[in-house]
Amino acid sequence: MTEEIVLSLVRAFVVGGALCVAAQLLIDLTALTPARILVSFVCAGVALGALGWYEPLVGFAGAGASVPLIGFGGAIARGVREAVEEEGLLGVLSGPLSAASAGTAAALLFGYGAALLFRSKPKRT
Amino acid sequence: MSRITVFDPARRPRILAAASAVGGEEFHGPLGPLFDYHDESDRFGADTWEHAEGALSHVVLSLALKRAGMDHREPDVLFAGDLENQCVASHEGLGSFGIPYCGLYGACSTVGEGLTLASLALSAPGGARVAAVVTTSHYCAAERQFRTPLEYGSQRTPTAQWTATAGGAFLLSRDRGEVEIEAVMPGRVTDAGLRDPGNMGAAMAPAAADSLLRYLEARGEGPGDYDAIVTGDLAKDGSCWLSELLTKEGVLIRERHFDCGTLLYDYEKQDVHAGGSGCGCSAAVLAARFFPAIARGEMRRVLFLATGALMSPSSLLQGGHISGIAPVVCLRRREGDV
Amino acid sequence: MDRHFSPPDYRERVRRRAAATPVVKNAARAFLVGGAICAVGQGLYIPLARLTDPRQASVWVTVILIFAAAALTGLGLFDRLARHAGAGTLLPVTGFANSVVSPALDSRSEGLVLGVGAKIFSIAGPVILYATLAGSLYGLALWVASLFA
Numbered sequence: 001m002t003e004e005i006v007l008s009l010v011r012a013f014v015v016g017g018a019l020c021v022a023a024q025l026l027i028d029l030t031a032l033t034p035a036r037i038l039v040s041f042v043c044a045g046v047a048l049g050a051l052g053w054y055e056p057l058v059g060f061a062g063a064g065a066s067v068p069l070i071g072f073g074g075a076i077a078r079g080v081r082e083a084v085e086e087e088g089l090l091g092v093l094s095g096p097l098s099a100a101s102a103g104t105a106a107a108l109l110f111g112y113g114a115a116l117l118f119r120s121k122p123k124r125t
Numbered sequence: 126m127s128r129i130t131v132f133d134p135a136r137r138p139r140i141l142a143a144a145s146a147v148g149g150e151e152f153h154g155p156l157g158p159l160f161d162y163h164d165e166s167d168r169f170g171a172d173t174w175e176h177a178e179g180a181l182s183h184v185v186l187s188l189a190l191k192r193a194g195m196d197h198r199e200p201d202v203l204f205a206g207d208l209e210n211q212c213v214a215s216h217e218g219l220g221s222f223g224i225p226y227c228g229l230y231g232a233c234s235t236v237g238e239g240l241t242l243a244s245l246a247l248s249a250p251g252g253a254r255v256a257a258v259v260t261t262s263h264y265c266a267a268e269r270q271f272r273t274p275l276e277y278g279s280q281r282t283p284t285a286q287w288t289a290t291a292g293g294a295f296l297l298s299r300d301r302g303e304v305e306i307e308a309v310m311p312g313r314v315t316d317a318g319l320r321d322p323g324n325m326g327a328a329m330a331p332a333a334a335d336s337l338l339r340y341l342e343a344r345g346e347g348p349g350d351y352d353a354i355v356t357g358d359l360a361k362d363g364s365c366w367l368s369e370l371l372t373k374e375g376v377l378i379r380e381r382h383f384d385c386g387t388l389l390y391d392y393e394k395q396d397v398h399a400g401g402s403g404c405g406c407s408a409a410v411l412a413a414r415f416f417p418a419i420a421r422g423e424m425r426r427v428l429f430l431a432t433g434a435l436m437s438p439s440s441l442l443q444g445g446h447i448s449g450i451a452p453v454v455c456l457r458r459r460e461g462d463v
Numbered sequence: 464m465d466r467h468f469s470p471p472d473y474r475e476r477v478r479r480r481a482a483a484t485p486v487v488k489n490a491a492r493a494f495l496v497g498g499a500i501c502a503v504g505q506g507l508y509i510p511l512a513r514l515t516d517p518r519q520a521s522v523w524v525t526v527i528l529i530f531a532a533a534a535l536t537g538l539g540l541f542d543r544l545a546r547h548a549g550a551g552t553l554l555p556v557t558g559f560a561n562s563v564v565s566p567a568l569d570s571r572s573e574g575l576v577l578g579v580g581a582k583i584f585s586i587a588g589p590v591i592l593y594a595t596l597a598g599s600l601y602g603l604a605l606w607v608a609s610l611f612a
Contacts, residue, residue: 005509008505008509009502009505009506010502011505012498012501012502012504012505013498013499013501013502013505014498015501016497016498016500016501016502016504016555017493017494017495017497017498017499017501017551018494018498019497019554020493020494020496020497020498020550020551020553020554020555021490021493021494021497021550023493023550023553023554024489024490024493024549024550024551025486025490027280027489027549027550028484028486028489028490029486034279034550034553035586035589037550038553038554038558038589038590039589039590039593041554042590042593042594042597043593043594043597045594046594046597046598046601047597049601050601050604061501062504062505062508063501063502063503063504063505063507063508063521063524064498064501064502064504064505066504066521066524066525067500067501067504067524067525067528067555067556068497068501068554068555068556069554069555069556069558069559069590071525071556072556072559072590072594073594073597073598076594076595076597076598077598077601079598080598080599080601080602080605081601081602081605083602084602084605084606084609088606088609089606091602091606092599092602092603092606093599093602095598095599095602096594096595096597096598096599096602097595099598100591100594102522102525102526103522103525103526103529103556103559104591106525106526106529106530106560107529107533107559107560107563107564107587108563108583110529110530110533110534110560110563110564111533111560111563111564111566111567111568111579111583112567112579112583113533114533114534114536114537114564114567114568115564115567115568115570115571115575115579116571117537118537118538118539118568119571120174120265120274120275120276120539120568120569120571121275121539122148122149122166122167122168122264122265123150123264123265123268123275123542124149124150125150125287125390125395125396125397172572173572174572175572269569273565273586274565274566274568274569274570274582274586275542275565275569276536276537276539276541276542276561276564276565276568276569277542277561277562277565277566277569277586278536278541278542278544278545278546278548278552278553278558278561278565279542279545279546279553280489280545280546280547280548280549280553281546282484283483283484283485317473317474317477318473318474319474319477324477327477331473362480366477370473396546
């Protein structure tokens with residue numbers, strides 16, 4: 001049991017780390033801006049989900065696949081699939097954002113809270 | 126002699142006083158003790174970064190006036206600029222002095238542009254008798270303006286530069302001061318086709334080379350005629366490019382070349398990537414390091430090439446280039462006494 | 464004199480030399496930090512999955528990481544970490560959180576509506592737009608396919 005936990009942590013570490021390395025290499029070795037790279041990763045996540053490869057990856061790496069931005073895309077693909085199954089054409093519209101709603105709302109609310117609580121600080125090297 | 130103005134030796138504009146003020150990071154750099162004023166919090170008593178830059182410009186001109194023993198009613202004209210949108214820091218910070226004001230934008234080269242215009246204003250018959258030049262930059266305001274929010278976690282390339290929180294003020298007079306302006310020459314907009322805002326030194330180096338070669342050729346001089354050739358903020362990478370471009374033309378400046386962006390920070394202790402930049406960088410370093418050295422006679426003739434990277438974030442997104450510009454100001458110690 | 468300082472090879476030479484980023488060091492740091500964030504996520508997931516179902520647990524992990532990144536952003540620590548970690552903090556959901564929180568915090572000086580409100584998606588906007596677009600295209604394809612099933 002303990003061994004299984006340790007292994008799942010290691011798998012999350014290695015897969016998550018490898019995805020970050022891929023992004024870092026794209027930043028350093030290509031002329032792509034970080035914003036474009038993030039967009040590519042989230043779209044790649046949707047594509048992985050659409051192809052049915054995202055779920056096995058999460059099954060293997062757990063948070064190593066769901067925490068990086070492809071997880072956002074993967075969750076959206078799954079949300080869309082379920083929404084289209086339930087609601088038909090309307091699911092095309094309601095699916096994407098509802099799948100990402102908890103994370104997006106959390107970021108918005110915490111962002112607003114931070115804006116009220118904190119003040120931007122002088123920057124040091 | 127139309128593109129370069131060499132003043133009549135008997136009527137050279139003179140710099141009567143200079144003052145500098147910096148933020149915390151700059152104060153902890155190697156030139157720290159030389160600056161007249163610093164604020165560890167970078168806020169200069171203001172509530173926002175934009176207002177802080179205005180307050181910084183106010184502080185630095187007050188210091189220069191005090192040093193010159195001058196009332197704020199004395200300057201006839203003020204040339205000032207900064208890096209904020211619509212140069213808001215300069216008019217907000219300096220408007221209350223009531224000095225007739227010309228707002229300038231030359232990116233980080235603004236102090237050179239200001240000194241050029243001020244000395245031309247002084248040399249015009251019936252023109253100003255005393256002129257002031259103030260330029261500032263603020264790291265936090267510039268980040269917000271040109272890059273990303275301050276708390277956004279981004280990684281910079283090694284060629285990127287650190288906008289200095291700094292300001293410099295100069296008071297120019299027709300008849301007082303130990304430092305004279307011998308000649309001035311505006312720079313040309315030099316487009317080398319570069320687009321990387323993380324490598325502005327490389328974009329400015331061709332402008333500095335262009336100005337230096339044009340200037341030396343027009344005056345029939347070489348680098349050896351100067352004790353120092355001071356560039357604004359090419360930083361480490363830009364300085365290498367300048368040296369390389371000039372070497373190709375057979376002009377060697379290395380042993381007498383100083384760069385304000387390179388002098389301002391300690392590369393061992395401060396992670397400023399290639400070095401400093403910003404309108405305040407060259408202004409504060411000129412005011413704190415080179416102006417006193419010339420006034421004391423430690424340096425006799427100094428060629429000052431402020432450097433600017435001309436661009437806007439929107440223009441870059443539209444495929445525009447970063448152009449460089451480098452106005453030239455030749456400073457010299459006043460000789461003998463009249 | 465009319466020297467033209469844009470010899471055709473200057474741009475190329477600048478591009479080549481500027482590529483001297485510490486690629487290996489950056490990649491190593493991205494691996495360590497990014498891996499660590501994911502491992503923390505997994506460490507949170509395991510107990511949460513026992514308390515609730517796996518799907519909700521995964522969402523809670525996301526929310527907790529977003530909260531942590533928001534707090535670090537507010538304290539001015541996130542950008543210091545990200546400067547070294549690069550994609551290690553950018554790619555995990557922490558980077559998404561930072562990209563929402565930092566413009567909100569930063570534009571507080573322009574007011575709560577036109578500052579915070581208008582700027583909050585200024586960096587995260589592209590990710591949300593293209594994720595929605597990709598998701599909807601996939602949904603449309605599924606719906607069309609379902610018509611012929």
